[in-house]
């Protein structure tokens with residue numbers, strides 16, 4: 001109880017600092033990333049020209065203060081042993097999973113039915129199934145909890161039946177490039193060679209299930225031979241996946257009463273045991289840095305990503321970090337916004353929740369603003385935005 005009181009008082013202090021636009025202060029508790037964070041704060045400070053020279057909550061870049069807020073929430077917890085491994089968002093993440101049960105069962109059933117005949121599917125049918133599962137993973141990204149301020153944001157209807165209806169809301173659709181890349185590699189790779197797809201995960205709960213279904217399909221269709229996942233080391237943007245969420249979800253699925261779903265769980269656990277699915281942690285994902293800084297700030301992570309044949313970046317926050325969260329013109333090419341970040345061919349799979357979008361056709365953004373003024377922030381629109389081999 002003493003520890004809880006302490007954490008709550010630290011969180012109240014944080015809320016007060018935020019609401020009254022206090023200066024951003026350094027982190028105090030020693031943790032793996034504390035020094036890098038504090039260096040970054042100093043760098044932000046050097047950019048401020050006002051009289052007292054301190055970055056403040058209301059006047060600093062949103063990406064930076066938003067990341068800082070989640071890092072400070074974590075600091076309040078690690079300063080309060082013995083509850084220092086408490087995940088303040090655990091309950092809402094689990095609730096999202098349970099409330100999406102029907103939809104999850106529908107997806108598990110779809111996958112298991114598909115796997116029965118996957119060996120006999122012709123190229124075209126395989127491609128159609130690939131596109132379906134990509135779109136399911138895209139719309140799965142609607143269900144994050146930070147957009148709904150932590151309120152329930154589960155998937156209640158069977159998403160597979162809605163894919164055609166949602167298609168007009170895909171603003172950039174590079175799915176064909178993903179197919180060409182993976183199917184050409186499948187045809188040309190020699191026996192025993194690897195095709196590796198890396199997925200930089202976003203939200204746990206329903207979205208993570210859609211990512212697992214896609215990852216299972218990639219292996220079962222032989223479009224990939226290995227899938228590597230990247231999660232967050234600390235609770236992040238409410239619903240982001242940690243190793244605990246990753247393992248918890250597979251356990252839940254495995255112990256489901258539904259035979260198709262539990263089969264999924266058994267297979268997924270086996271993939272992990274066999275090293276065909278690999279989970280990676282890295283503190284870089286919970287730093288405020290944009291991805292073009294990765295090769296300098298986290299060269300080991302950059303080198304790991306370079307081993308992939310394709311990297312899928314899930315979600316809105318990853319898109320903001322890919323593009324540096326700048327006020328780009330809507331028509332600027334995606335590659336230009338990536339600013340040199342190119343560990344391997346990559347694709348952002350993201351529903352739009354923040355006011356940034358690049359790579360649109362001339363006039364497309366203006367047209368959307370006229371017909372649907374909040375198009376950038378509601379999660380109603382989505383993109384598959386690809387940046388191919390250099």
Ligand SMILES: O=P(O)(O)OC[C@H]1O[C@](O)(CO)[C@@H](O)[C@@H]1O
Pocket residue numbers: 066141144145146147202203237314315316317318320351353354
């Ligand atoms: O889970 P996602 O798709 O990264 O969405 C998180 C997004 O939600 C917000 O926290 C609130 O809109 C954004 O700052 C952030 O980009």
Ligand SMILES: [Mn+2]
Pocket residue numbers: 144146202203237239240315317
């Ligand atoms: Mn998220």
